Amino acid sequence: MEMDCIENDEIHRNGTYHLSSTKTQGGATVTNSVYELLDCPVCTFSMYPPIHQCHNGHTLCSTCKVRVHNRCPTCRQQLGDIRCLALERVAESLVLPCKYYNLGCPQIFPYYSKLKHESLCNLRPYSCPYAGSECGTVGDIPFLVAHLRDDHKVDMHSGSTFNHRYVKSNPLEVENATWMLTVFHCFGQYFCLHFEAFQLGMGPVYMAFLRFMGDEEDARSYSYSLEVGGSGRKLTWEGTPRSIRDSHRKVRDSNDGLIIQRSMALFFSGGDRKELKLRVTGKVWKEQHNPDSGISIPNISLPDHSVV
Structure with missing residues (x-):
């Protein structure tokens, strides 16, 4: 033909x-x-x-x-x-262009190869990273940032360090809870901080983790740390933020973040164990590769302000 x-x-x-x-x-x-x-x-x-x-x-x-x-x-x-x-x-x-050609993808494929490419195309739109509702919105990063701010009323924060306090009454009744997502802007990029409670094995846990608003390859250029503590003890986590190409549930179910057992969370909260009071601090940095030594050197960006 x-x-x-x-x-x-x-x-x-x-x-x-x-x-x-x-x-x-x-x-x-x-x-x-x-x-x-x-x-x-x-x-x-x-x-x-x-x-x-x-x-x-x-x-x-x-x-x-x-x-x-x-x-x-x-x-x-x-x-x-x-x-x-x-x-x-x-x-x-038939040979057809990628359906994201209007977004800049120049590639052309045989009919039967096109679907596989489109499922992995780097120029495909991103899904809304908001957790706590089934949101089907898709778009590029600037569009999703505005969508999170205007439609989901997400808290926006500038700077690479953060300090958040999570409070929950009747913590023994919490089985599944998602706290409001926070979006951080630093190094010219956007990151999503998640914190929630869910069942892990036989008992409930609290978990905090960071996702990068971009592709996995770019996410690997950054690292982050999280810390929670109280009564002279603390837990720390250090890792690489996951791309929002991975769903919120996929990241959570892989346990890729700071996990706090309920008993430890209540111990950190102090008091009579009737209220959850967790303070989670963290920072994001960009890895700078030293070509002479082969060592990655953290590049810490000073924060504009902290959110409590």
Whole structure:
């Protein structure tokens, strides 16, 4: 199948990107809807093998074949197990740009390789890092920072050191609790501080960790430390912030952060153990690699202010 040119336009529908193609015949430009043939009529996503069809030739993807209980959504006939091999071969002949080409990705892929790339494309939008509600907002980092500030009312803090106090009455009743996310701006980057309570094994714990608003490769350029204590004791944690490409739950479930057992948290809180009073301090620094020694040297940025 030959195409003389592809228009540089984009149609956004139901979360997928579709290209319309044009073909020049005798000086006239004819619209070609071959890409639309590969859209499943049920979910509207692009179809990948096995592509199924009914006896009347209507097609749909294998996932939706199960969803419609093996009955064609167009003519209501039984689907059976007929493969549309012709359409699968058409798909094999196509090359398409990454759906994030409008965000700057220049790469072009065969039809069947495109999905894998798009799931890993460095220019794909980020998901909202707010934990505590199911937020489906996506966008670039400046957009998400404004979204967190304006829509989620997240506390914004400038500087690489922080000092937060977390208070909770009736801590023995806390099984799952998420404190308000705090966003820090330092070194020209944004970081998210999380603190929450959840069940780990047989007992509840409190956990604090930091996420980097950017990709994993850039996150590895930074380190952070957290400290909590009281009554002459303290716990410290030092690590690398995780990228927000990793979901909040994934980071939490991997235990990649400062974990405080409830008994220790109440000990740090002092008093009669009827109220949680934890003060978590921390700092972020950028690792500067010394080419002569091969040693990473911390670069500490002075804070603008602390949040208590």
